[in-house]
Amino acid sequence: MITDSLEARILAGLDDEQREVATTLTGPLCVLAGAGTGKTRAITHRMAYGVHSGLYKPQQVLAVTFTARAAAEMRTRLRDLGAGGVQARTFHAAALKQLQYFWPQTVGGPLPGLLDHKAQLIAEAARRLRLSTDRAAIRDVAAEIEWAKVSMLTPDSYVRAAAGRDAPAGFDLTTVSRIFQSYEDVKVDRNVIDFEDVLLIIVGILQEDPRVAATVRDQYRHFVVDEYQDVSPLQQRLLDLWLGERDELCVVGDASQTIYSFTGATSRHLLDFTHRFPGAQVVKLVRDYRSTPQVVNLANRILAARTAEGERLRNAPAWPAPLELIAQRESGPEPTFTECADDEAEAAQVAGRIRKLLDDGVEASQIAVLFRTNGQSEAYEQALATAGIGYQLRGGERFFARREVRDAMLQLRAAARSVGTEPVPQVVRDILANLGYSAEPPSGGGATRERWESLAALVALADEMHANRTQEPDSIFTLQDFTVELEERAATQHAPKVQGVTLASLHSAKGLEWDAVFLVGLSEGLMPISFADTQEAVDEERRLLYVGITRARVHLALSWSTARTPGGRANRKPSRFLDGLRPNTARDAAGPRTARPARRKVTGPAKCRVCGTLLGTGAERKMGRCGDCPATYDEVTFEALREWRKEAANEAGVPAFVVFTDATLVAIAEDKPPTLNRLATLPGVGPSKLERYGEAVLAVLAQSPEA
Template identity: 65%
Template sequence: MSEQENFQAPDLLSGLDVEQRLAAETLRGPLCILAGAGTGKTRAITHRIAHGVHTGVYNPTSVLALTFTTRAASEMRTRLRLLGAPGVQTRTFHAAALRQLQYFWPQSIGGTLPNLVEHKAPLIAESARRLRISSDRAMVRDLASEIEWAKVSMHSPESYAKVASSRDLPNGLEAVSMARIFQTYEELKDDRSVIDFEDVLLLTSAILEDNEKVAANVRSQYRHFVVDEYQDVSPLQQRLLDLWLGGRDELCVVGDASQTIYSFTGAKPDYLLNFGAKYPEATVVKLVRDYRSTPEVVNLANKVLSTRRIETSMPDPTVTWPEPLELIAQRDHGPSPEFFEAADDEQEAAEVAQRIKALLKNGQDVSEIAVLYRTNGQSQAFEQALTARGISYVMRGAERFFSRREVKEGMLALRAALNVAGDQPVSQLVRDVLASHGYAPEAPTGSTGAVRQRWESLSALVRLADDLVASRGAQGDQVTLRDVVKELEDRAATQHAPTLDGVTLASFHAAKGLEWDVVFLAGLSDGLVPITYAKDQAGYDEERRLLYVGITRARIHLYLSWSLARTPGGRAHRYPSRFLDGIKSVRQASSRQQAPVRRKPQKLTPLVCAGCGSFLTTAKERKLKRCSSCPAAYDEALFESLRSWRAAVAQSNSVPAFVIFTDATLMAIAEHRPSTLPQLAKISGVGRSKIERYGEAMLAVLAEYAG
């Protein structure tokens, strides 16, 4: 170890807070870092690795840092290079496994590794056709997700058939049909000598288990492991990690159970939560100082988790709720989060776009604004609203940048131009080459969807060339078209996409790991957040965590909105997300510069519980004017008297009891105990016709009970 390296090591720790420094100095043995959103976990683990390298504890090539996205791996790799530890291997689970599989396949299995299929859809669609099961694109996508879940949960088609009956299967398929599709898909892959991404992990695990020589080789190469986002590890990934470790405990894991949002893919926070039980001697460090967001944003995020409640209609004693990390904001105060309610989706999108336009007018960087929503199908309204106001936007979470057709075509065109490039400046040459494929200096007017994406993709290639010329030129280097092509090829190999310029439109899931100065969380109504197919306590808890992830993407400005109807003039049957209960009162969205809404005026402020102040989201709750969690205020004996009276009336009229009055209406009557017909008429569910039919009799029952 040189004097220079000894001198650098303390500097790597000087900028860390107390908890980050403790994590960075713990170089040996198992280490669990519980890191809340925005608490500098990447900074902590990269400084830890670099500190270990500079002090000689780690050989850089013996460290394997694992992430879940190529973007995160690229960011970590860049940070380590800047910290003087460029030799550390930083990869996703799949990339690390594929590299080993390609190397060891010839000596373990023999022959050539089967080709990797990037998309399952064609094979799954063919599997369904062979079994005469009709499927459209949406169903094929759902079938692919189910097969991926089965494989990362380490189920074969045979073992999957035993658990499928307890799962919600695509399009209401029977368990036996889903298992047969899974089996046919596996047979088709074998027939065509191809493997999928889950097979990469399965085959690598199998080779390590079956071949001690290969396992010893891998374990001698990698001695120290770091796993980021450990709450998202699947059973298959954990199995592979255990095989890499081979019984050793040189493992550092980083995660936050409150950010577990990928359970549908097989991710389980159990490995993070039970780390201490597996490694009793482990050091546990909690990072709770939030450096990303203002105190106002942090307080709202904490409140969303702390107000979690049991859904009384579906109690599940097996569901646990780990104590959330309570974040402590480190930034200066900023504006309070704003809540607004719109009449319909169109007005909500228009209001969001109008606010973005005002922010841009005040100097806000367009690339530091994001609009986040629960499902990708919600993006269309925001695309149209932003386009109508001339605001550029980029879609995130769709097709990978370097997999886009226009990007591939653009790269081929630039590669072909290498043979004819003259003395023209590189930046202009790139523009000229890409102009024939649809590039223009300005965005196409009024375009959305594929047309807009094509222009954005080509513009990103142009900006990348400009950035390369600027950075290399500042160092005195001459940049050629060949340099631009090589930069693109290197980025494509690591899926390091260039930064696109515009407002980011993304789902909550696609926004994980990202952050912006300004975040709009849109469509926060029950049925979307939580989503309708969340049908048990575990599902509702995950939806709450998803909202928490969305909130913690914001650094300074945070807007939360929802609409009462889907379309203009539609029935206002929506209510704000139950996760906002007790957090903030509701305000109607501004309708400035909006066309008049063509429907009867609606009262836009929803009812709240008289007991706890939370929003009332069901018809029964609104009728009783209290939520299902608060105790009943009515006389139960009176309620039973009213039910007995109703049963007698229903029998004499030969109609179902609920036709007379519903239970909820009887509860409300028992609670308010009206003594006159006008008082009785004010109770929800008691209309004019029922007053005429049953009013006097109802008052007689009430008077008799009171007497």
């Protein structure tokens, strides 16, 4: 039976809605949780409350989420609440553990090896079919195969189901299907499986073997699913098999944060939850504890603008009513909107503002620069380096792979066997001092500063854990506890915070937060991205910007540039999503801009733009003129494009025509498209090549004599 003091501790600090979540321990429960509303706190306290009340056995509770970092964070919180026996894993980790256990008794023999990366095997699959590919094409095909598999499609069923999708890397759907099948054959030959296979195989075992299904259902009685808006059809099928006919399920999500549809994720399961479970209790968390009223107001307005558009648009795609957040923090500065002359100027002004924040006492680890594509990071890396500001590129070298971190873990592990009763934070400081840690950071930057920042992150983690684990009078936190935590974090890549400004894509920023956030590159073609050519795709881009806005606690800066390079054409426009939101602007009186198709529609026979003759060959149609008419391009521009194409082809290891044919290159040189949207209208420039080469082509054109 739960004690009054323990009940008070578990429920302390929860608001009314969070407390309702924490104390609703049975039956289906749907928690609609807006950004910054404390959803992780609510569900971890719910599981802890259920354990301490005796209603849950910790080993019979399974919480699943979508990243190893989120799962590790959940386990840490549960341990701090005295419910460390609860299983918190990603879908893949939970499925793999079950597969490793049941494989010998259901299939027999050793489990095939697990494939870390698909690229090498997809390249081999393409070679078997005598298809030419480069690294970008392999990446695109890998993503498409992953989408197909989480959508539970086979190579045979893929073509029909994928009708209407843009085929990756310029291949048609039938060719993608052939590569898909060849990839599956290569895996069989190598005796390996990929991450999607882990889920597919365990789903097959649970469907075909009632004994295994009964064992799993007996093991796990209560389920919690975080980020439920990101569940794929395959993950939902696995969850259904875990549940069986039961309804002991708690799901948490927010349809307005659905940003992974391209991977097969869908918010449909969250939105239809009460239809599947008519008696389900629904709790809405809308009190935003993360952001200031100014940030929350902008986030609400970016979603409300789409709601208003939907009321005006005929046959508009479904747009679920968003949660309207209510700010709980004190007032802060208004978000700023800045237009810059070019990308270099934008990066420089961001670096200057970051320097001011640092001078005002904001920690570097509490500042982030977020962009739409990874290719945008270089300008900010250079600007921060020039300003002498340390940064970390999210997705770069893994924290626990750094040499100083590995050395620190070895020494801490050795000391844990013999250390006395001295407080853990002081012991950690003493040990790491031998590796270069000091109370004050070294002057300057470079490798010495990076090494110190890694060690400082371990010290800060020791301080945080000591504070959390010694709240009760009889609680003990040992160095052994700390080393166990580090080893678990290393296994799941749950890195502690490192000093340094974070550079990250908007997608990779999901689940994180900072005191100050700079959203950069907010121009048409980047936000929304140029290949978002349907209303559904544009809606997802809007949600992505919403996620970016809600990462900020206090300071929020939004910026864009009117030209790519210094002195280039100022033809960029700020993102349509900012219409009516930035100062002194109003939404277009003619109504909202809708998604435009990436290609120009051909309504009749193509004619030469010079003499009007019907064009008879594909090459002539690509150039837009017949072969007898004189070229209208500048020779310097054309040669610059040819030189760029040669370098791109050499880097990819493919013939030059695979990048762009001569006819397409001529069309580009003659048209000189100023934007990605304009480039997309030229024959021979499909969505895949636009994403892969578009920015580089515009950069070449920007250097042309007439630019």
